[in-house]
Amino acid sequence: MESERYIRQTILKDFGLKSQKKLTKARVLVIGVGGLGIPVLQYLNAMGVGTIGLIDNDVVSLNNLHRQVLFSEKDINKTKISVAIKKLKKQNSTSKLIGYKLYLSKKNALSIIEKYDLIVDASDNFPTRYLVNDACVILGKPFVYGALHSFEGYVSVFNHKDGPTYRCLFPNPPKSEEIPNCNEQGVLGVIPGIIGNIQALEVVKVIAGIGSPLSGELLIFNGLEQEYHKFKINSLSKNKKIEELKDTYELECSFDNSSISSDAFKELLNSSTEIQLVDVRTTEEYNDYHLKQATHLPLKSIYLNHNSLDFEKTIYFICQSGVRSLEALRFLKKEQPEATLISINGGLNEFRNYDAKH
Amino acid sequence: MKILLFGIAKDIIGTSSLLLKEAEKNPKTVGELKKLISNKYPKFKTLSSIAIAVNSCYAEDKTKLQSSDEIAIIPPVSGG
Missing domain, CATH: 3.40.50.720 (NAD(P)-binding Rossmann-like Domain)
Structure with a gap:
């Protein structure tokens, strides 16, 4: 047949x-x-x-x-x-x-x-x-x-x-x-x-x-x-000569090449332990709650001193709604044009049910 | 110089082919041609990822152009 x-x-x-x-x-x-x-x-x-x-x-x-x-x-x-x-x-x-x-x-x-x-x-x-x-x-x-x-x-x-x-x-x-x-x-x-x-x-x-x-x-x-x-x-x-997949593919297609959706970032947080995440809100906001992986560097301080950041590695910036993190990114991009800097769209407002640390 | 337009480039410029007239400044390289089109059609500037072919071969910004060349502007398309 x-x-x-x-x-x-x-x-x-x-x-x-x-x-x-x-x-x-x-x-x-x-x-x-x-x-x-x-x-x-x-x-x-x-x-x-x-x-x-x-x-x-x-x-x-x-x-x-x-x-x-x-x-x-x-x-x-x-x-x-x-x-x-x-x-x-x-x-x-x-x-x-x-x-x-x-x-x-x-x-x-x-x-x-x-x-x-x-x-x-x-x-x-x-x-x-x-x-x-x-x-x-x-x-x-x-x-x-x-x-x-x-x-x-x-x-x-x-x-x-x-x-x-x-x-x-x-x-x-x-x-x-x-x-x-x-x-x-x-x-x-x-x-x-x-x-x-x-x-x-x-x-x-x-x-x-x-x-x-x-x-x-x-x-x-x-x-x-x-x-x-x-x-x-x-x-x-x-x-x-590609040897491994990129960290995320969503990122490349997001609003610009320097931002990531909160969902894609959550996935990244779940899959990787070594992420350089910088919370740029004020000390009061940070003390109120923050993601446990985040280090704190308020936006105002970033303008003065950002030596604590490791520009050899990707740096993710987060704030409450995604506005200040973009500002931090724009400022640092001029200072460190080679660095990979990424802002998290929507900020912590998108993480309400995530494991925020109080 | 004849320019074929595909994908979103065709939508932006509003036609599937353009003829660059002798009177217009003839671009010497692919890079110059991109600038010329961007100046004429500002929306074209927003396209960050475009392939250009010269006489049906993939070309780079530095590829030299002659007035007899046929250019194709090939933006990425994603639909399925």
Whole structure:
């Protein structure tokens, strides 16, 4: 039955049974079960990729249906993972489907990605894209990148053999307010279908070793003009030398590169003991309560003397609402331009239920 | 000099391609071109992470330009 199932592609001279066997053995992880992830999953599953992992922590919404064509009205409010697995299982009972009902994070990225041969970045935000890149570089896994903006889509194969990485194209993330996402910008239903299908094709090419995968090239599709543009990207060796994940990926995408959300910082506090945290409020406020990891240096004193700070290490600044910590940061940035200084957004007001020490 | 615009750059400038006329000061490097566009379209300055391609090859700020070159301005996009 199996040889019959795939016969229309195995009779292709440049594909054959040999390539089909490679697909059967392959383990592919699809990050994001949305506009891009769905066409990738449907085609990889139909074509006989043996093991497919899928990651998403979202539920199906009404406004997903115009582009996420695996889902129907009855699926609204159900988890995407459970619906997708059920439907993909019906489509092909022979494939092994592994669902991860979670968001990719610094904590789980390496342990999940290492189980797969090839990764598909079908996510919808910059922090995840940079996390996928760095984790794939660390683990030596190629990944097929796809991203959308209005009527356009970008596709490339990164970290494939000696080819470039996402950071060779865009070394650092933009600030969060610079580039709108699909929710703000809008997306025409069929565009992710086209881009996701191109990603699925690249996955098959890399696994089967056929054709020329889009490694070292960025493909941009313009749906309004039906135009494809290809741009050559050089591989920079420094971007292949990532040894560990960054402390946080949220940070790079927050309001500016020098602030962190209180949630991301809480995660950091829980995972790391050695954090240089400076509380810049007044002595009265500090004595009233403070985070146990915080040392005290009131803003007024910072202007006069900040020798007690270790500028070789990252310094986090906190105040009550996030205003004075930013002031401290702006002042010190001029004095110590090389230092990594980060202000905690929203300040201690965001930590009301956290372990504040009285 | 023809300039192709993608992503948010297209939205900011309001067209998918621009022709820099001979009368305009021809930028000699990619860096100069970025400045020229930023002066004309101040919102462009807010983009901190942009890739530029010259004749379909990724270029750096110091890459030299000729009037016959085709430039592409490629901002990052995140949608999925």
